[in-house]
Amino acid sequence: MELILDGFVQAWHLLVSLDREVLSVVLLSLKVSGLATLISLVIGTLGGTAVALTDFPGKRLIVSVVNTSMGLPPVVVGLFVTIMLWRNGPLSAWDILYTPTAMVIAQTIIATPIVMGISIAAIQNLPANLRLQILALGASRSQMVWLLVKEARLPLLAGIMAGFGGVISEVGASIMVGGNIKGYTRVLTTATVMETSRGNFDTAIALGIILLALCFAVNYLLTVVQQRERPR
Template sequence: MDLLISGLREAVSLIVSLDPRVLQIIFTSLQVTGTALVFAALLGIPLGAFLGLTSFPGKSVLVALLYTGMGFPPVVIGLFVFITFSSGGPMGFLSWLFTTRAMIIAQVIIAFPLIAGFTMTAVGGVDKDLILQLKSLGATKRQIIMAILKEARLGVLVSIIAGFGAIISEVGAVMLVGGNIEGSTRVLTTAIVLEARRGNFGLAISFGIILLAITFGVNFAMSNLPGRGRRQ
């Protein structure tokens, strides 16, 4: 209990004092996770909508792969990205290993199946009569897709929140491909691990409190977007 209180005090002190080291860690965390979430959503939402609206040979295999990806261990994804961008890997010439770019790629791979899977479920749950009604009114394919996504917006929002939660709290993959370099690739989760290993539990707890506060703030903001509405 004393450690928790000490960590809370230290977290407030670090934020109020605008400690440059802490601000750098927070900025890197938000930059990496925010960028990864945007790319994962741009890839996952269209794929999820496509799978939820269409039937084709081999769809069951693709859906099974997607569900497998939703439960794939993040550290294994980190290992895959590490090998890909290592000096002997196929993309080693880019020299992206131990940079935020490699961290973003790892987080995109982690979040993408979650966003696509939840979007597919949300879109697949839309009343089929709506699609028939839109077709009878002469709506184009694009208009139908947009209308369905609007109807399924709560499920799509849940998919984005799930993706965000999975990557903002991830530590194994980002540490493996990012290297936890101070001032460059250190994020809140890896900073927590580092300070805990050093025995600086008060500082580790303070980073944990900051991480929880950011996660709560972002999730609260996303779940209360203007015009989000509620399904009756």
């Protein structure tokens, strides 16, 4: 019990003193996971909408693959990206292993199926005749897609929250492709793992609390956006 209390006190100190090291870790976490979520948002929503709205052979297979990938273990993604970027790997020329860029790539691979899977379900869940109704209102194809996405905004934003939640909290991929390099690729999760392994429980708890607070803040922001403009 004392340990947790100390953690809170430590966290408070770290926050109010605006500890440079902690601040850089928090900022990098936000930057990497935010960017990965943004990229997966574009790929996931567009791809998901396209899959949901078109019929093609193998559609079911694609949807199953996407749905399965919603639960991709971050360590497996980390392993895969590491192999690709390794010295003799197919993408070794990029020379980005143990950089924030590699972490963004790995996290994008984790978040995209989550956003895409929820997008497919969200669009498919709209009434079947809504597409025809929108076209009958005189909409062009792109106007129709935009109106459908707008109509599915609630579940789509839930997809973004799930995607962001998945990557801000993952540690396996970040530690493998980022390497937890101090001041360069250290993020909240990898720092927490390190502090715990060193026995610095108070710092670890402090970092954990900051991570939770960050998750809450971002999701609260998204929820505000989600619930905004909802007429009474």
